[in-house]
Amino acid sequence: xELVYTAEQEAFRAEVRQWLEVNVPAQPLQSFDTRxxxxxxxxxxxxxxxxxxxMVTWPKEYGGRGCNLIEWLIFEEEYYRAQAPLRVNQxxxxxxxxxxxxxxxxxxxxxxxxxMASGEEIWAQGWSEPGAGSDMAAIRCRADRDGDEYVxxxxxxxxxxAVFADWVFCIFRTDPESTRHHGLSFIFVPxxxxxxxxxxxxxxxxxxGFAEIFFDDVRVPVFNRLGEEGEGWKxxxxxxxxxxxxxxxSPARFQQSAKQLLQLYxxxxxxxxxxxxENDVVSCYMDAEAYALSTYQTASRLMAGGTIGPESSCNKxxxxxxxxxxxxxxxxxxxxxxxxxPESESEQGELGQWLEGFFFAQSGPIYAGTNEIQxxxxxxxxxxxxxx
Amino acid sequence: xxxxxSDDQKLFQESVxxxxxxxxxxxxxxxxxxxxxxxxxxxxxxxxxxxxxxxxVPEAFGGLGLDEVDFIQLAQECGRVALPEPLVDTALVSxxxxxxxxxxxxxxxxxxxxxxxxxxEGSVRVGAAHVINPYLNFAADMQWLLLAYGEEVxxxxxxxxxxxxxxxxxxxxxxYRVGDWRPSAETRLIQGQDGARLWRAALNxxxxxxxxxxIGLSEAMVAQAVRYSGEREQFGRAIGANQAxxxxxxxxxxxxxxxxxxxxxxAYTTSVxxxxxxxxxxxxxxxAARAAMLSxxxxxxxxxxxxxxxxxxxxxxxxxxxxLDKAWGxxxxxxxxxxxWLLMADAPLxxxxxxxxxxxxxxINDNNPLNEVAK
Numbered sequence: 001x002e003l004v005y006t007a008e009q010e011a012f013r014a015e016v017r018q019w020l021e022v023n024v025p026a027q028p029l030q031s032f033d034t035r036x037x038x039x040x041x042x043x044x045x046x047x048x049x050x051x052x053x054x055m056v057t058w059p060k061e062y063g064g065r066g067c068n069l070i071e072w073l074i075f076e077e078e079y080y081r082a083q084a085p086l087r088v089n090q091x092x093x094x095x096x097x098x099x100x101x102x103x104x105x106x107x108x109x110x111x112x113x114x115x116m117a118s119g120e121e122i123w124a125q126g127w128s129e130p131g132a133g134s135d136m137a138a139i140r141c142r143a144d145r146d147g148d149e150y151v152x153x154x155x156x157x158x159x160x161x162a163v164f165a166d167w168v169f170c171i172f173r174t175d176p177e178s179t180r181h182h183g184l185s186f187i188f189v190p191x192x193x194x195x196x197x198x199x200x201x202x203x204x205x206x207x208x209g210f211a212e213i214f215f216d217d218v219r220v221p222v223f224n225r226l227g228e229e230g231e232g233w234k235x236x237x238x239x240x241x242x243x244x245x246x247x248x249x250s251p252a253r254f255q256q257s258a259k260q261l262l263q264l265y266x267x268x269x270x271x272x273x274x275x276x277x278e279n280d281v282v283s284c285y286m287d288a289e290a291y292a293l294s295t296y297q298t299a300s301r302l303m304a305g306g307t308i309g310p311e312s313s314c315n316k317x318x319x320x321x322x323x324x325x326x327x328x329x330x331x332x333x334x335x336x337x338x339x340x341x342p343e344s345e346s347e348q349g350e351l352g353q354w355l356e357g358f359f360f361a362q363s364g365p366i367y368a369g370t371n372e373i374q375x376x377x378x379x380x381x382x383x384x385x386x387x388x
Numbered sequence: 389x390x391x392x393x394s395d396d397q398k399l400f401q402e403s404v405x406x407x408x409x410x411x412x413x414x415x416x417x418x419x420x421x422x423x424x425x426x427x428x429x430x431x432x433x434x435x436x437x438x439x440x441x442x443x444x445v446p447e448a449f450g451g452l453g454l455d456e457v458d459f460i461q462l463a464q465e466c467g468r469v470a471l472p473e474p475l476v477d478t479a480l481v482s483x484x485x486x487x488x489x490x491x492x493x494x495x496x497x498x499x500x501x502x503x504x505x506x507x508x509e510g511s512v513r514v515g516a517a518h519v520i521n522p523y524l525n526f527a528a529d530m531q532w533l534l535l536a537y538g539e540e541v542x543x544x545x546x547x548x549x550x551x552x553x554x555x556x557x558x559x560x561x562x563x564y565r566v567g568d569w570r571p572s573a574e575t576r577l578i579q580g581q582d583g584a585r586l587w588r589a590a591l592n593x594x595x596x597x598x599x600x601x602x603i604g605l606s607e608a609m610v611a612q613a614v615r616y617s618g619e620r621e622q623f624g625r626a627i628g629a630n631q632a633x634x635x636x637x638x639x640x641x642x643x644x645x646x647x648x649x650x651x652x653x654x655a656y657t658t659s660v661x662x663x664x665x666x667x668x669x670x671x672x673x674x675x676a677a678r679a680a681m682l683s684x685x686x687x688x689x690x691x692x693x694x695x696x697x698x699x700x701x702x703x704x705x706x707x708x709x710x711x712l713d714k715a716w717g718x719x720x721x722x723x724x725x726x727x728x729w730l731l732m733a734d735a736p737l738x739x740x741x742x743x744x745x746x747x748x749x750x751x752i753n754d755n756n757p758l759n760e761v762a763k
Contacts, residue, residue: 001457002390003656003743009389013740070389077739255739262730262737269731282727285737286650286671292742293391293649300391314645317638372631378641379634383614386629 005074012067013074019051020082032088033207038122038164041088045119054117055093058101062109063117069299073250073292080256091161092116092123094247096169099239103186103227111223112188124162124191126170126213127236129155134373136171137181137233141215143172150174150187150225152195152218160367162211163200165191171232184232188224189215205359246299246308249319251292257326257357258288264333264354272333280329287322291315310382316374320364327361330354389743391649393461400439401461405468407438412469414701420472421559427473427529435475436510444483446490449504456480456596456662460655463597467604467712470704472560474515474526476597481590482514483507484662485534488586489541489577496577499543503532515546517566518590520717527551527564535569539583542575558707589662592669594716596658599651599669599676603644605709606680610640612702613687620692627690636686643679650675657744667729668744670722677719680709 005013029044030037048054049063057072058064067075087093093116100113115121132138141154152172162168168189175183191198195218200208227235265272265281294315298308331338334354342351365371379385393401411434420426435441443459445451463476486500486507506512515530527533528551535542535549550567578586614637617628627633654672657665684706688695695702713719729735 001393001652001656003653005389005743081738081740252739255742259737266731266733278727278731279723282723282730285730286675286726287646289671289742290646290650290675292739293653294646296389296742297391297649297652300389304390304392311641311645314642317642318646372635375635375638376631378638379628383610383637383641384618385614385634385637386618386626388625388629 009070009074012071013078016053016075016078017082019053020078020084023047023051024082024084028083029085031207032086032161033163033203033209035164038088041085042119042122044085045087045089045122049118054119055097058097058113058117062113068303069246070296070303073252073296073299076250076252077255080250080252083256088161089116089119089122091125091165091169092121092167095125095239096123098247099186099235100226102238103231103235108223108226121166122161122164124159124165124168124211126156126159126162126168126189128158130157133158134370136236137184139171139173139184141170141172142176143174143185143187143220144176145174145222145229146219148222149219150222152187152189152215152220154215156213156215158201158210158367159213160210162191162198162213163208167191168213169226171236174229174232178230181233183230184236185229186226186232186235187220188226189218189220193218193220195219203359204362205356246295246302246312246315249315251288251295251319254288254319254322254326255292257323258285260352261285261326261330261333264330264352268333274332277329277332280325280332284322284326284329287318288326291319291322294318310377313374313377313382316368317365317371317378320361320371323357323361323364327354327358331358391652393457397458397461400458401465404438404440404462405465407434408465408469408471412471414704417470417472417560417704425529426560426562427526431471432473432475432513433510435473436508440475441479441483441510442508443479444487445504445508446487449487449501449508451483451504451508455659456593456655457652457659460596460600460652463600464604464607464651467601467606467708468608470560470605470608470708474513476601477516477525477594478507478513480597481518481593482516482534484593485516485541485586485590486514488589492578492582492586500577503543516590516594518587518594518716520591520721521594521715523554523556523563523565525556525561525563525715527566528553528562533566534577535566535571535575536583536587537571537576539581539587540571540579541577541583541586542571543577544569544575556711558711560704560708561711585663588666591716592658592662592665595669595673595722596651596654596665598712598716599647599654599672602673602676602680602709602712603647603651605705605712606640606644606647606676606683609680609683609687609702609705609709610637610644612705613637613690616694617690633690636690640679640683640686643675643682647672647675647679653743660744664744666725670717670725673717674719674722674726677713677722681713684709 029040032038032041052065054063056065056067056075060066129139129141143150143152168191170187171184172187173183174185195216197214199212201210203209261281262285342348380387411431420428439452442451443454447453466476486504489496489500507514513530514532515524515527516534517524519536530546533544533546535544549569551564552567554563556563617633618626620627651672654668657668687702691702694700
């Protein structure tokens with residue numbers, strides 16, 4: 001155990017900080033759940049890619065820097081410190097990217113990865129269906145083999161970013177006789193393909209952050225299948241492992257929010273009547289730090305050849321409930337001012353992003369497997385409690 | 389940056405865990421409850437044979453010369469079996485105090501060095517009576533006591549002080565209030581700033597050791613509740629198949645998982661500079677106490693009426709948890725230390741300070757008025 005950054009790691013941090021100081025847009029971008037904001041964010045992905053900062057952990061041949069996980073954590077810390085734009089392609093770079101590296105053929109990697117890294121192709125995720133939410137193995141959407149193609153029919157729902165995205169990665173039932181998690185395959189579909197209809201769903205904040213996708217005799221080449229036919233569940237679970245585990249919600253995001261919360265409290269401390277809020281603020285900060293420490297521990301273990309174990313299910317619960325506490329505490333600190341939707345520049349200055357964060361935090365314990373499902377997974381797989 | 393334990397550290401943990409699991413059973417703990425001293429000399433000898441009392445003793449005095457990072461998971465294992473003997477306080481608090489005394493003043497080499505060798509071999513025990521703990525656990529079974537007189541550190545033979553016995557809620561603990569004793573130039577080892585720093589480091593090490601034991605206790609209680617919930621059947625199936633029961637224990641697991649790295653960071657920081665570790669140690673103690681308190685509550689709940697009996701072994705662990713929750717500073721004390729520290733105008737915030745780059749170099753801690761409480 002050596003909890004000190006090396007000189008190289010400190011130099012890397014300085015390099016990231018310097019690049020971000022020069023390149024992060026001075027004005028915050030519009031929400032990526034608007035057409036204009038989406039294209040602004042795509043442009044930002046392009047800027048990142050030009051500096052080879054798009055996905056620092058990827059090999060150099062795919063536009064990355066071959067960084068290890070500790071360097072990735074440092075990058076993320078600096079990224080959130082600089083308040084750089086959110087990653088519109090997070091489904092691609094954090095979820096699909098690592099899965100493609102593991103299961104993709106060389107041809108698939110060269111076809112998809114660099115365009116993903118450059119932001120030229122933005123990805124959505126298509127797993128849930130109207131009848132398959134928490135019970136994901138109840139998937140019914142079909143992809144029937146026809147020569148060198150699959151013919152897709154059915155519906156996906158709650159597909160994040162699908163309204164403006166270019167591609168969606170899905171799990172379809174390729175064996176019509178199969179049930180549950182057998183007979184599923186992992187397939188990519190271009191969202192402009194004939195027979196695809198994307199219907200936006202307005203989220204709690206009034207923006208179309210996700211969509212329903214209807215497939216009506218949509219034809220895609222077999223080349224678009226990741227891994228073997230019938231391997232979809234296994235591959236999806238590896239994607240889910242990344243999602244819950246390490247990449248999707250880096251601790252830096254919550255450390256930055258918690259730091260801002262502490263600063264908000266510091267400004268307002270003389271006008272606050274509820275003395276318990278001080279403890280709430282500080283406990284949010286310390287829990288964000290605990291999440292960071294846990295992630296550094298996992299990263300070190302992976303770098304030493306270990307694996308992400310079932311204890312990674314604890315992550316999802318911890319960060320989503322932490323985020324809720326951070327945002328809820330911020331709203332309490334703002335008091336009745338917190339109700340105001342910040343529109344003017346002075347309101348934006350005073351109220352910041354807290355309302356948007358508060359809305360979004362409501363979804364944390366739901367998406368990527370509800371926290372109730374996570375608790376079942378912890379109880380059954382980590383603690384060994386009986387399924388039935 | 390490397391947040392893993394070495395193979396040697398893991399091996400030591402495994403051998404300690406297996407010795408403790410074999411020797412420190414619920415039956416043997418109950419046997420201590422009905423003995424007069426409550427202290428099992430044979431268990432102490434076995435701990436000494438395995439090197440536990442010698443762990444942090446410098447090699448020059450017959451010890452293993454290990455540090456807090458080497459010891460932290462051993463303390464966790466002591467908690468896991470609810471070891472009654474005050475091994476963690478001895479090895480992690482008294483021993484480093486004596487070792488630092490030698491380092492501060494070579495005139496103390498004979499006196500403290502001799503004691504260190506005896507502690508290492510297991511023949512002598514030294515208790516450190518920090519003012520934050522009104523009662524000293526197993527004081528009557530120590531041959532020597534380190535006592536505070538203001539900032540001064542005094543070393544007195546236990547037989548020269550009056551001890552007032554008190555019963556603990558945890559029958560495994562034997563509490564004593566140290567009564568009359570007379571500080572003198574002969575008993576005084578160190579004074580002034582050096583003394584204050586030693587006591588502050590002792591508080592941090594004591595809280596760190598309690599945190600590690602608490603998380604060991606916490607994991608043990610969850611394991612017992614998991615086992616029971618798989619055996620106990622109602623409505624024709626194991627009660628552990630019910631989501632309401634699963635979620636009680638999953639909540640404990642989440643708290644345990646996120647307390648452990650906090651404890652390990654505190655161990656590392658303490659090994660670098662125990663006097664500068666206030667904030668991270670307080671974080672560790674508070675996080676471990678919250679996790680263990682929840683595990684005690686939920687494990688009792690999962691055991692149903694059995695959980696509320698004297699017969700069921702669970703209360704051996706729950707009661708230790710309730711006692712250690714208050715030892716070496718309760719959660720209020722530690723959270724106050726964190727709050728004061730974080731809400732300073734120039735507190736070094738942000739992830740770049742997680743590992744103490746801005747945290748250890750710290751006049752910071754010396755300026756913290758709350759540390760006066762700890763002295």
